[in-house]
Amino acid sequence: FSLKNSVQCRALEIENKPSFTIGKKFQLGDVIEAQQFDRDTLSAIFDVAREMEKIEKNSPGSQILKGYLMATLFYEPSTRTRLSFESAMKRLGGEVLTTENAREFSSAAKGETLEDSIRTVEGYSDIIVMRHFESGSAKRAAATANIPIINAGDGPGQHPTQLREGITLAFCPMQALLDVYTIEREIGKLDGIKVGLVGDLANGRTVRSLAYLLAKYQDVKIYFVSPEVVKMKDDIKEYLTSKGVEWEETSDLMEVASKCDVLYQTRIQRERFGERIDLYEEARGKYIMDRDILGVMQKHAVVMHPLPRLDEITVDVDADPRAAYFRQAKNGLYIRMALLKLLLVGW
């Protein structure tokens, strides 16, 4: 039962202390934030994700994680995220304890600390997938637990706070991992690609994390296309520049569409605009992806989106083979299967 061994080697991996060692496979301890992954770690995880895809397609009833128990400890409900983790676990023969409303129902309501809750739940399970409404919760849980923690989102979402390196990334590393994996699967490479990030770049933490991870690759060019009110913030721009990543801000979506390998659309989030519904309505209608955009895109290029979408990609785009967003969602399953396997049984 290798869990206990792998647990002893657990450590939060950080950028300057890469978790991958040449000649020896790395030990993944917890999955907390995008910053913990370097290029080699990503590549190694993606190799496992490709294995997972084969297992999911060809080996129903896989028993790789038989006997392991995952607790999904969600202090805020998120049905899609929860189902994707639970599916990943079950596709590998593992079992699940589930709670999707821990904030209201659990001992937390009586004033118990997160640390005490984690100490109790780790007695019932082998790995905890946690979503919490407070920034930094996943890190606190990982510092307490003797079993692996996966961060399925911590923080209020609406109010990014400074984390480290002066930049704030997505409140969950999962989306960025599966986005980079999807680009590699769809385009066949990560070095030398051109990526257009479109929509809400100010609040959409997904695109911030993606830009951050893309900076780990060579000769990447990023285009920012967004309404004036939700432009990409300076911290990411400065980070990209410091890493030698070329970037450009433009309002010409057609031009960008014709040049890019990847067009990454995001939802303009109404909840960010408060009372200013006029600004929201103006912003959301500005950069729609439709068949006209497809018309100028290259044959090998793809449209991505973190989902859910509203009408920022029109439905008639779905049937085009370059519409990659549902494949992207499915890739999230393979990434989660890979992480669960790595955290529980290692290589």
Place this chain on the structure above:
Amino acid sequence: FSLKNSVQCRALEIENKPSFTIGKKFQLGDVIEAQQFDRDTLSAIFDVAREMEKIEKNSPGSQILKGYLMATLFYEPSTRTRLSFESAMKRLGGEVLTTENAREFSSAAKGETLEDSIRTVEGYSDIIVMRHFESGSAKRAAATANIPIINAGDGPGQHPTQLREGITLAFCPMQALLDVYTIEREIGKLDGIKVGLVGDLANGRTVRSLAYLLAKYQDVKIYFVSPEVVKMKDDIKEYLTSKGVEWEETSDLMEVASKCDVLYQTRIQRERFGERIDLYEEARGKYIMDRDILGVMQKHAVVMHPLPRLDEITVDVDADPRAAYFRQAKNGLYIRMALLKLLLVGW
């Protein structure tokens, strides 16, 4: 992994295009509405249900659906329905992803279309059991999905809308299937039976669907016994007449009880009466099944009820062997096991 093959053969079966073919077992694609089943299909499903009963009783730990994953996607909670499907799946060795409050918690709350939600969830599972508050949702889901959909209820329940053939049946075909199965199990035949439908025949969609399916059998006689305000509507009466089914409306429950093979009692639903509590109170007390009714019933006859019951059947009836309603509920498990097996691995 026969799922993918069977999926290619999926089609919504309709009355004039029966899903059963002589000399070749039919392919069941989705289970959406009572209208998709003809007499031969019902008979074939019932044969499998009887197998399932043997498995449930004698073969704990069956592995027939091992490796298969069912998602219960409930936009409206319904604990009993959900548990019965999940039990059916697990009794056959399958696994379950569960969500019972998708309306509030999921991406639907952010404005995602049902079609997009289905495309995501089908990436995580092999079959979706769906309950939704909008009529026609199950059909939309089936048209989108590449995996089988089972309709566990769609529509508001309270406001029947016209579907097809000019008549509206239950918002879920499951109850009618298990009712017909129960009659066959209890009485030993379906042709030539006499059935009394009692209680709320106007709003109780269960009895409408049952009457509809009984019209597929020979020499059936149906008695309608209901308070004046909740009489069976003309569409069903006309349909029965058009199919050559004899029916009669009466207020003499004793007389009906003495003649029938099946007395099917239903709950008078308070929520249908709005402010008119006086009408509700009058209606609910009118046709109670008690030991006096049992006294005039034939020895082989049975009392059925879709449950939950309030006091329309008195508790002292429960111990009589002719009280079939809890066996009826259990038959729902066998019917669900049969449908899951047929949809996932075929014959």
Place this chain on the structure above:
Amino acid sequence: FSLKNSVQCRALEIENKPSFTIGKKFQLGDVIEAQQFDRDTLSAIFDVAREMEKIEKNSPGSQILKGYLMATLFYEPSTRTRLSFESAMKRLGGEVLTTENAREFSSAAKGETLEDSIRTVEGYSDIIVMRHFESGSAKRAAATANIPIINAGDGPGQHPTQLREGITLAFCPMQALLDVYTIEREIGKLDGIKVGLVGDLANGRTVRSLAYLLAKYQDVKIYFVSPEVVKMKDDIKEYLTSKGVEWEETSDLMEVASKCDVLYQTRIQRERFGERIDLYEEARGKYIMDRDILGVMQKHAVVMHPLPRLDEITVDVDADPRAAYFRQAKNGLYIRMALLKLLLVGW
């Protein structure tokens, strides 16, 4: 499939009719209340719990309960209790149907009786773990069901009502069982021990049940240490006296700490004080366990707590090996595994 046999032998065990028979292992039918366990039964259950601990640590993927299905029917949510039972079931290879909000979602909302609900759910499962807001519900369920019932709490919690023998114990026997098991595991014996019960002794039903069960052992001495407003009530004191158990009421926590084998701390429950927040604040600050208390405790002694805790045990106590409360919580898993095994497959 031994379930049906064991079910035929089901009976609520009571104090004067011990469930353990010399030369023949007892049949455990349901687990409803602490009063049903005598000393021999407890000892036998603890033997199985120790086996369960070995299985949990050394045999992931145990198949002891393979093919069995447990329904967690919670009319009131209690995440921790639910997860601990579900973990116990899954650690033994069993499967789970779960509902944590049955009051709101189920047929109960339509007025169905508990008995009817139980009759339906027992058709879907092999054992029911039930939590209900009405005192006596578990007993009613057990009287109805043909499968074993485990009481995971019934009653409002806030308003203890008289049950039998003139004394009211915890609304769920589980905590007392795991507490006694923990004392035996930690101290190595139950006869001759000294136990300090601290905190809210008036409302904390946990300590009442523990005192009740400890009376089954020889030469036990109990110290009650509590704020004046939440003193241990006379019924328990009289019961202890009648069983020859020595007890003492004192306000000198330091003195008690220096003498006891077990210091059992409890949370002062704010909800019991209503508007009198001043009384609550005074009571909660009065007997805190901190490093000073540890300083006078014996080396072999332990601190216990039913959890969740607020600040009645300071966090700096956690690292001391005598802090037994998280081990105690884990023991709850082993006790639940043992009960599930005994109820479903017997010895």
